[in-house]
Amino acid sequence: xxxxxxxxxxxxxxxxxxxxxxxxxxxxxxxxxxxxxxxxxxxxxxxxxxxxxxxxxxxxxxxxxxxxxxxxxxxxxxxxxxxxxxxxxxxxxxxxxxxxxxxxxxxxxxxxxxxxxxxxxxxxxxxxxxxxxxxxxxxxxxxxxxxxxxxxxxxxxxxxxxxxxxxxxxxxxxxxxxxxxxxxxxxxxxxxxxxxxxxxxxxxxxxxxxxxxxxxxxxxxxxxxxxxxxxxxxxxxxxxxxxxxxxxxxxxxxxxxxxxxxxxxxxxxxxxxxxxxxxxxxxxxxxxxxxxxxxxxxxxxxxxxxxxxxxxxxxxxxxxxxxxxxxxxxxxxxxxxxxxxxxxxxxxxxxxxxxxxxxxxxxxxxxx
Numbered sequence: 001x002x003x004x005x006x007x008x009x010x011x012x013x014x015x016x017x018x019x020x021x022x023x024x025x026x027x028x029x030x031x032x033x034x035x036x037x038x039x040x041x042x043x044x045x046x047x048x049x050x051x052x053x054x055x056x057x058x059x060x061x062x063x064x065x066x067x068x069x070x071x072x073x074x075x076x077x078x079x080x081x082x083x084x085x086x087x088x089x090x091x092x093x094x095x096x097x098x099x100x101x102x103x104x105x106x107x108x109x110x111x112x113x114x115x116x117x118x119x120x121x122x123x124x125x126x127x128x129x130x131x132x133x134x135x136x137x138x139x140x141x142x143x144x145x146x147x148x149x150x151x152x153x154x155x156x157x158x159x160x161x162x163x164x165x166x167x168x169x170x171x172x173x174x175x176x177x178x179x180x181x182x183x184x185x186x187x188x189x190x191x192x193x194x195x196x197x198x199x200x201x202x203x204x205x206x207x208x209x210x211x212x213x214x215x216x217x218x219x220x221x222x223x224x225x226x227x228x229x230x231x232x233x234x235x236x237x238x239x240x241x242x243x244x245x246x247x248x249x250x251x252x253x254x255x256x257x258x259x260x261x262x263x264x265x266x267x268x269x270x271x272x273x274x275x276x277x278x279x280x281x282x283x284x285x286x287x288x289x290x291x292x293x294x295x296x297x298x299x300x301x302x303x304x305x306x307x308x309x310x311x312x313x314x315x316x317x318x319x320x321x322x323x324x325x326x327x328x329x330x331x332x333x334x335x336x337x338x339x340x341x342x343x344x345x346x347x348x349x350x351x352x353x354x355x356x357x358x359x360x361x362x363x364x365x366x367x368x
Contacts, residue, residue, distance in 0.1 A: 007041050008206050013071055016098045025073035025095060031253040033068045049074055051094045068251040068263055069120040069208055071098040102151035104210060106271050119210045119263045122152045128213035131164040135172050137179045141282055141324050142271055143212060149278030156180050159218040161189040181284050190218060190225035200226055205259025212265055223264050226256050283325045
């Protein structure tokens with residue numbers, strides 16, 4: 001197996017490369033991402049790369065630029081091989097990013113709406129949270145919504161099992177499973193080895209898995225355990241509030257001893273939603289109940305004949321699930337409104353109508 005094949009190169013990617021415009025181009029995969037540069041794994045080994053001026057001019061925005069996991073097409077350079085990666089003159093010139101099969105996208109920081117691609121061409125997403133202080137069902141719902149939207153298959157990984165007594169651990173696992181919507185939930189410990197073999201067996205050779213989570217959940221420690229060595233820098237969480245320190249400062253695609261590929265990412269303090277499609281999958285039991293609502297456009301707030309609110313009333317559905325679904329839905333509606341003036345008017349009209357319905361429901365029991 002060639003080095004490119006070990007990183008996922010296939011006939012399908014070769015066909016995509018053949019469709020790229022330009023002179024004879026060579027493939028590479030981004031394994032390290034810097035602000036305006038990248039490190040590529042190629043048939044010639046690892047090479048530094050920079051996008052061409054033409055690429056930079058044609059890009060619609062930051063989301064078009066190469067990110068970790070991308071397959072790119074660059075002009076072959078014998079000079080790069082001879083000079084070595086440490087010489088800036090050896091940079092190869094990236095001419096194109098091959099069409100992404102999946103992309104993990106979050107809303108970028110700042111007032112103006114813009115998407116930030118965190119990783120591309122990922123087959124599976126491991127959403128990591130720790131069993132000591134970090135487990136927050138509402139945050140998990142947000143991560144899962146974004147993970148579903150990426151086009152990759154999500155799972156939950158509960159880390160630091162060694163720090164949690166078995167009784168408390170069982171309760172936390174149940175909390176996680178309640179928001180996982182039938183997804184696999186794996187309990188692991190990088191200290192005593194719990195769950196590591198099971199997790200490593202599912203990271204298959206040639207397949208790419210992204211490990212995502214907030215700061216301090218132990219992503220880098222977990223990757224070190226899977227790698228069998230101290231490759232990634234780690235640090236303890238702060239004693240005062242249990243929040244993590246940023247030890248991973250760049251996105252990197254790593255190859256495990258068994259051949260599986262893992263994307264390590266910096267911890268995310270904020271995860272703004274960017275697209276709406278993943279929300280239905282993250283709350284699939286709510287969507288299944290909504291099929292039986294009297295009105296097709298039911299918002300599950302005050303409408304008569306609402307199957308979702310009936311399930312809450314009978315205890316079949318956790319009311320926090322529907323509250324969280326509403327919160328994330330409103331966040332996405334506000335995002336859409338910021339992109340489109342017409343959508344902005346519809347958003348505020350919907351907010352006004354919903355408030356009027358809630359007031360009516362308080363005064364008329366028949367609407368409840």
